[in-house]
Amino acid sequence: MSQIELDVRNLKVSFSTPQGNFLAVNGINFQLHSGETLALVGESGCGKTVSALSILRLLPEPPAKITSGEIIFAGRDLLSLNAKQLREIRGNKIAMIFQDPMTSLNPVLTVGEQLIETLLRHKSLNKKEVLKISAQLLGKVELPSPEDKLKQYPHQLSGGMRQRVMIAMALACEPKILIADEPTTALDVLIQAQILELLENLKKETGMSMLLITHDLGVVTEIAERVMVMYAGEGVETGATKDLLDSPHHPYTKGLISSRPHLGSTREKGQRLTEISGSVPTPHQRPTGCAFHPRCDWSTEQCKTKKPLLQNTNQNRQFSCHLQPESI
Amino acid sequence: MTDKHSFLEVKDLKKYFPSRNTIVGSNTTPVRAVDGISFKLKEGETLGLVGESGCGKSTAARTLLRLESPTSGSVHFKGKNLASLSEIELRNLRKEMQMIFQDPFSSINPRRKIGDVLREPFAIHGFKENVSEAAIGLLEQVGLSSDYVNRYSHEMSGGQLQRVGIARAIALNPSLVVADEPVSALDVSIQAQIINLMMDLREKLEIAFLFISHDMSIVEYFCDRVAVMYLGKIVEIASIEEIYKRPGHPYTEALINAVPGMESGQKKQKLKVRGDIPDPSNPPQGCSFHTRCPLKEKQCEEMEPTLKEIAPDHYVACFLKEK
Numbered sequence: 001m002s003q004i005e006l007d008v009r010n011l012k013v014s015f016s017t018p019q020g021n022f023l024a025v026n027g028i029n030f031q032l033h034s035g036e037t038l039a040l041v042g043e044s045g046c047g048k049t050v051s052a053l054s055i056l057r058l059l060p061e062p063p064a065k066i067t068s069g070e071i072i073f074a075g076r077d078l079l080s081l082n083a084k085q086l087r088e089i090r091g092n093k094i095a096m097i098f099q100d101p102m103t104s105l106n107p108v109l110t111v112g113e114q115l116i117e118t119l120l121r122h123k124s125l126n127k128k129e130v131l132k133i134s135a136q137l138l139g140k141v142e143l144p145s146p147e148d149k150l151k152q153y154p155h156q157l158s159g160g161m162r163q164r165v166m167i168a169m170a171l172a173c174e175p176k177i178l179i180a181d182e183p184t185t186a187l188d189v190l191i192q193a194q195i196l197e198l199l200e201n202l203k204k205e206t207g208m209s210m211l212l213i214t215h216d217l218g219v220v221t222e223i224a225e226r227v228m229v230m231y232a233g234e235g236v237e238t239g240a241t242k243d244l245l246d247s248p249h250h251p252y253t254k255g256l257i258s259s260r261p262h263l264g265s266t267r268e269k270g271q272r273l274t275e276i277s278g279s280v281p282t283p284h285q286r287p288t289g290c291a292f293h294p295r296c297d298w299s300t301e302q303c304k305t306k307k308p309l310l311q312n313t314n315q316n317r318q319f320s321c322h323l324q325p326e327s328i
Numbered sequence: 329m330t331d332k333h334s335f336l337e338v339k340d341l342k343k344y345f346p347s348r349n350t351i352v353g354s355n356t357t358p359v360r361a362v363d364g365i366s367f368k369l370k371e372g373e374t375l376g377l378v379g380e381s382g383c384g385k386s387t388a389a390r391t392l393l394r395l396e397s398p399t400s401g402s403v404h405f406k407g408k409n410l411a412s413l414s415e416i417e418l419r420n421l422r423k424e425m426q427m428i429f430q431d432p433f434s435s436i437n438p439r440r441k442i443g444d445v446l447r448e449p450f451a452i453h454g455f456k457e458n459v460s461e462a463a464i465g466l467l468e469q470v471g472l473s474s475d476y477v478n479r480y481s482h483e484m485s486g487g488q489l490q491r492v493g494i495a496r497a498i499a500l501n502p503s504l505v506v507a508d509e510p511v512s513a514l515d516v517s518i519q520a521q522i523i524n525l526m527m528d529l530r531e532k533l534e535i536a537f538l539f540i541s542h543d544m545s546i547v548e549y550f551c552d553r554v555a556v557m558y559l560g561k562i563v564e565i566a567s568i569e570e571i572y573k574r575p576g577h578p579y580t581e582a583l584i585n586a587v588p589g590m591e592s593g594q595k596k597q598k599l600k601v602r603g604d605i606p607d608p609s610n611p612p613q614g615c616s617f618h619t620r621c622p623l624k625e626k627q628c629e630e631m632e633p634t635l636k637e638i639a640p641d642h643y644v645a646c647f648l649k650e651k
Contacts, residue, residue, distance in 0.1 A: 263572075279487050
């Protein structure tokens with residue numbers, strides 16, 4: 001087993017709202033190994049983005065509050081660091097890219113000005129060297145004519161190009177970990193394919209680990225080695241991508257896989273898609289017992305009252321369900 | 329009875345928008361959002377309209393319904409030319425042509441109760457009797473309980489609200505529904521519910537659909553035929569069976585290949601497309617796809633290919649297929 005780069009243990013994040021406090025993330029555990037891509041998958045409101053933002057302590061506190069847990073990176077608990085120590089890690093050792101490259105780039109600064117900010121902050125380089133490195137970075141993310149791009153503003157670039165700029169910024173300090181929050185969701189399919197390929201190549205080249213946040217199981221298959229499926233603030237199933245998609249152990253994972261039309265699958269005329277009934281519970285009204293039980297086709301009496309514990313089938317596979325995987 | 333073939337016929341439809349950054353007096357070229365598209369739709373048939381953002385698929389749909397007035401070209405619906413109709417005649421015909429929008433939160437008035445939203449189509453068209461019962465009936469048809477009539481949109485989830493959007497569209501028993509990315513704003517587990525609902529209603533009410541989407545896997549599932557648009561033009565049109573087995577245009581092939589795969593086992597030689605969709609106000613010479621096409625040849629840069637039939641009812645605009 002390769003080295004553990006990031007270890008998240010029993011992370012709980014609560015938000016205080018006028019309607020009361022609720023747990024957006026309710027005790028999740030995962031490890032990110034060096035050089036691997038781990039995907040956190042789930043629907044809106046499942047807590048995947050909150051988990052990712054907690055790692056770099058980017059959540060606004062308050063209303064957010066990390067109530068318990070540890071996030072171990074390079075031998076230290078990120079949750080115990082002060083603001084100055086955190087700044088040494090953000091953008092330097094752990095970098096992040098976001099869903100919408102238009103809102104995460106500053107519209108009144110040129111691409112170059114934004115790129116050098118990270119480098120100047122973390123490296124002792126003069127401006128000339130920094131500009132040279134910036135152009136190289138833009139070349140690395142396969143942007144045509146990088147020198148010209150440095151002088152352009154975000155609005156002069158297309159969505160795909162902006163996301164490439166974001167990736168270049170994230171990679172500027174050669175981070176150990178890249179957190180990618182829905183990096184291709186705002187992009188067209190053809191551009192999505194290009195960006196995924198780029199991320200894959202860069203990961204191979206630099207040996208960094210990647211934490212990918214997505215709602216799209218298709219994207220997961222393309223680039224992630226392992227997956228954690230999240231539902232209502234909890235990790236419900238974790239495993240190697242292929243293994244997990246081929247034989248889902250949790251009813252929710254199974255539902256997610258089969259509710260998506262498969263390309264090229266032979267269909268009967270008028271055949272319906274398998275759907276998951278109901279809708280995602282709001283964080284204020286999480287069901288008792290197993291949070292998925294009102295939508296689950298296999299739910300029993302004990303699912304309504306008793307929270308299932310995380311079961312290990314073998315070393316790399318975990319799931320939380322009262323039922324045995326053979327029975328679903 | 330209308331002839332099945334003349335249910336909807338779009339001929340050389342064009343919609344140009346004036347370029348925004350015009351300096352007074354200067355001669356700038358307009359944005360050719362829809363640049364001469366033609367297709368037919370049979371009664372009860374579903375045609376998918378696919379392409380990347382900015383290819384003109386939504387403008388095409390809006391122009392077709394006369395939500396935008398066309399620059400040129402004609403749309404015949406049940407034998408009537410929509411362009412020649414008066415306001416009143418058009419309004420009467422609108423009962424038969426409805427639309428479902430992408431984002432239910434912005435297409436349903438947040439200040440009105442769901443019941444009012446559903447009564448509105450009847451009010452517009454002068455129906456006065458049993459309207460409240462009809463609204464409840466509509467809710468039941470889309471799988472919502474009758475007490476939703478007193479709710480507001482913010483009290484509902486995206487999936488529930490999209491059901492209301494669908495209920496509103498089928499209120500007046502239309503024979504054509506244009507659905508503009510009806511599931512792309514929804515969560516994965518809800519998408520399947522909405523697709524299933526539309527399939528059920530399509531069968532029950534015999535509705536023809538124009539289904540706009542960028543998701544090739546949903547289009548394959550939901551549609552009978554598909555038209556692929558690129559920079560305002562249709563570059564390929566064929567049946568689902570035909571187009572997914574034998575895509576004729578390199579762009580279509582790239583779109584199908586780009587669907588991130590659950591089927592990673594059978595990853596074929598992928599056709600790779602570089603770069604972005606060009607600026608529609610300044611489209612490339614020749615074949616508009618040549619700037620990104622991995623298979624382009626000399627003539628693609630100079631001449632523009634037109635749609636040719638390469639197999640029965642399979643039309644492609646590509647020189648490579650003409651050989």
